[in-house]
Amino acid sequence: MTMCGASPAQTDTGLVPSDGALVRLKVLDIAELGRGGPDLFVLRLSPPGWETPLPGRFLMLRAAATGREYLCARPFSICRINDEALVVFFQVRGKATRDFAALKPGDPVDVWGPLGNSLPVDSCRPVLALAGGMGIAPFVNYVDQHPAPGNISLEFGHRLPLECYPLRYIEGKCRIRTHHEKNDGDRAVFSALVEERIREFALSGIILACGPGAFLRLVRELALKYRAEAWLSLETRMACGIGACLGCAVKALLPAEAFAAPAQVLAAPPSRGDREHFVQTCLCGPNFRADRVLL
Amino acid sequence: MSAGGRENAKLGVCLKGARASLALNNPVLTASGTFGYGLEFSPYGDLRKLGGIVVKGLSLEPREGNPMPRIAETPCGLLNSVGLQNCGAEIFLRDKLPLLPVEVLPVIVNLYAAATDEFAVLAGLFSGEHGIAALEVNISCPNVREGGLLFGQDPRMAAEVTAAVRARCPDKPLIVKLTPNVTDIAVIAKACVEAGADILSCINTLSGMAVDLNTRSPLLATVTGGLSGPAIKPVALRSVWQASRAVSVPVIGVGGIGSAEDVLEFILAGAGAVQVGTASFSRPDAVFRIVEDLPAVMEKYGVDDLEAFRGSLLTWQTD
Ligand SMILES: Cc1cc2nc3c(=O)[nH]c(=O)nc-3n(C[C@H](O)[C@H](O)[C@H](O)COP(=O)(O)OP(=O)(O)OC[C@H]3O[C@@H](n4cnc5c(N)ncnc54)[C@H](O)[C@@H]3O)c2cc1C
Ligand SMILES: Cc1cc2nc3c(=O)[nH]c(=O)nc-3n(C[C@H](O)[C@H](O)[C@H](O)COP(=O)(O)O)c2cc1C
Ligand code: FES
Numbered sequence: 098m099t100m101c102g103a104s105p106a107q108t109d110t111g112l113v114p115s116d117g118a119l120v121r122l123k124v125l126d127i128a129e130l131g132r133g134g135p136d137l138f139v140l141r142l143s144p145p146g147w148e149t150p151l152p153g154r155f156l157m158l159r160a161a162a163t164g165r166e167y168l169c170a171r172p173f174s175i176c177r178i179n180d181e182a183l184v185v186f187f188q189v190r191g192k193a194t195r196d197f198a199a200l201k202p203g204d205p206v207d208v209w210g211p212l213g214n215s216l217p218v219d220s221c222r223p224v225l226a227l228a229g230g231m232g233i234a235p236f237v238n239y240v241d242q243h244p245a246p247g248n249i250s251l252e253f254g255h256r257l258p259l260e261c262y263p264l265r266y267i268e269g270k271c272r273i274r275t276h277h278e279k280n281d282g283d284r285a286v287f288s289a290l291v292e293e294r295i296r297e298f299a300l301s302g303i304i305l306a307c308g309p310g311a312f313l314r315l316v317r318e319l320a321l322k323y324r325a326e327a328w329l330s331l332e333t334r335m336a337c338g339i340g341a342c343l344g345c346a347v348k349a350l351l352p353a354e355a356f357a358a359p360a361q362v363l364a365a366p367p368s369r370g371d372r373e374h375f376v377q378t379c380l381c382g383p384n385f386r387a388d389r390v391l392l
Numbered sequence: 393m394s395a396g397g398r399e400n401a402k403l404g405v406c407l408k409g410a411r412a413s414l415a416l417n418n419p420v421l422t423a424s425g426t427f428g429y430g431l432e433f434s435p436y437g438d439l440r441k442l443g444g445i446v447v448k449g450l451s452l453e454p455r456e457g458n459p460m461p462r463i464a465e466t467p468c469g470l471l472n473s474v475g476l477q478n479c480g481a482e483i484f485l486r487d488k489l490p491l492l493p494v495e496v497l498p499v500i501v502n503l504y505a506a507a508t509d510e511f512a513v514l515a516g517l518f519s520g521e522h523g524i525a526a527l528e529v530n531i532s533c534p535n536v537r538e539g540g541l542l543f544g545q546d547p548r549m550a551a552e553v554t555a556a557v558r559a560r561c562p563d564k565p566l567i568v569k570l571t572p573n574v575t576d577i578a579v580i581a582k583a584c585v586e587a588g589a590d591i592l593s594c595i596n597t598l599s600g601m602a603v604d605l606n607t608r609s610p611l612l613a614t615v616t617g618g619l620s621g622p623a624i625k626p627v628a629l630r631s632v633w634q635a636s637r638a639v640s641v642p643v644i645g646v647g648g649i650g651s652a653e654d655v656l657e658f659i660l661a662g663a664g665a666v667q668v669g670t671a672s673f674s675r676p677d678a679v680f681r682i683v684e685d686l687p688a689v690m691e692k693y694g695v696d697d698l699e700a701f702r703g704s705l706l707t708w709q710t711d
Pocket of ligand 1: 155167171172173174175186187188189190191192193194195231234235331332333334335383
């Protein structure tokens, strides 16, 4: 017998009590995807011993060796996690990621997590996952953890060759369509397709999106237009990842009942109600319902 | 407050002000705005092991803070323009304070206001409040009624705020937190102590700025912000040294502290205690590790009594 079920109500409020922990892990191996240039890496770390974190959550990562050029750790989606490894998929963007790309097997890294809220999982509702480029990372874990991955349709827009992305982990598990964007024309075609799909799923499906800011803004607009339930996974810049620095604020609307439990009090924004306030992406997100966040 | 065992007794410090004192199990506190309301860090260490915590700056009314982006990394430092986003004093007292282990953990509130009378009203809210160990007044904020100059940049305004807070909350030790953005920190330190400060803390962030050549825009939405982290440690150390020589009350050192060695350096330069700030962003267990490491590091450097070690900096002998 199969049961229909949704993951805990936390996804509805967007808040979770902090259950993170700091662990020192070892690099198992690191592999560059694609050949020469794009700088996309799959970093496999020794397993952190977390209870399987719900999909959509993230971690903070820093190399343990001293004398690093950067001060703060960096946030990454949990791309995969199992008994053998914790996998992070990243692109070299600046100081810290350049440093991570030079990690060698056996190097120690410090990781804290799992952090943030998770994406909704409901085995009975069809899911439309919209990924743009690096935004594919959380969906690998989402597909891995979903009890009925056959209900997931993934539309993946990418600019780099397909072999640069960690798609092989989920191939054959869900429906995947890829869209190579080589120019503005391709992008317009992809945008039109995104609209068509959102309209299709608006009635009974769940829509999830992760990718560049412009892509999330587009999904948000369309989700509002078609009154679809859509969740956006944000990649706001962060310093601490645990709600303390207030550097990752985003304007969001969180209902008053979201702050009822004591464990959630720490995330309470300046005031509650029916108006958007600055809340921490790391505590109240990174996944926000499209109708409750301003981008 | 119970000392709790021999090890803690050795680390204990008493910050004796003119009117009130603050006894701590160890000299390591957290810096305001870098440790949330404390609870955020409870998964990463035992809050009760800390010397105390200073919570995020509180104002009378909730504040939304500044637009994004609010943080930027700079070489060995962090620039921020959070803009004192906070839940307001009332919500703090009602919702957050009850969740903290105040019986064993000194909780210090950090106050922010835009005018002297506002500071006074705010201070009044904490008078008699069980569970608040001390007040820390952030005078690195603009006096809106007097042209926006920081309270802490003018000895008269700094003294006025100190006296006003003192009058409305006479039952708690009063810490005044100095800004390094001044010509002579000793002048401000003296003015605050004369007006009734029991303890001084220094320093708050240094005014700074960073730009992006690619986008030709500032890295912070507010253009300028406050610099913190290892980059400012020498400035903080110098400020503590100057302030502690200028006044007879204890000085708490803040700025770039990231290890137990740093703690001892500040105490050597004259600090009675320290606060750990930006290091808690680098790793959430930073302050807990510093407390844990301190006894061994004290032993390594032959320090067995922090009170005696305080300010014992030697001078170069010149012929
Ligand atoms: C919840 C979450 C999950 C993430 N998951 C992944 C992931 O799975 N894989 C991955 O590769 N990346 C992910 N990111 C983004 C990743 O954290 C950044 O790419 C990384 O911090 C860059 O660090 P750096 O030191 O290399 O770059 P920096 O030197 O810090 O910055 C390089 C340039 O990028 C800009 N920049 C840096 N961070 C951001 C940002 N967040 N938004 C806009 N501009 C920025 C800087 O201003 C600068 O111009 C995630 C972010 C969040 C918040
Ligand atoms: C993000 C951030 C927020 C801060 N908020 C406050 C505040 O609300 N009140 C205050 O007095 N100081 C505030 N500070 C200053 C710190 O308490 C501390 O004085 C300063 O950061 C220097 O110490 P550090 O180098 O160890 O961080 C803040 C600093 C940072 C980085
Ligand atoms: S990253 Fe520090 S509050 Fe979110």
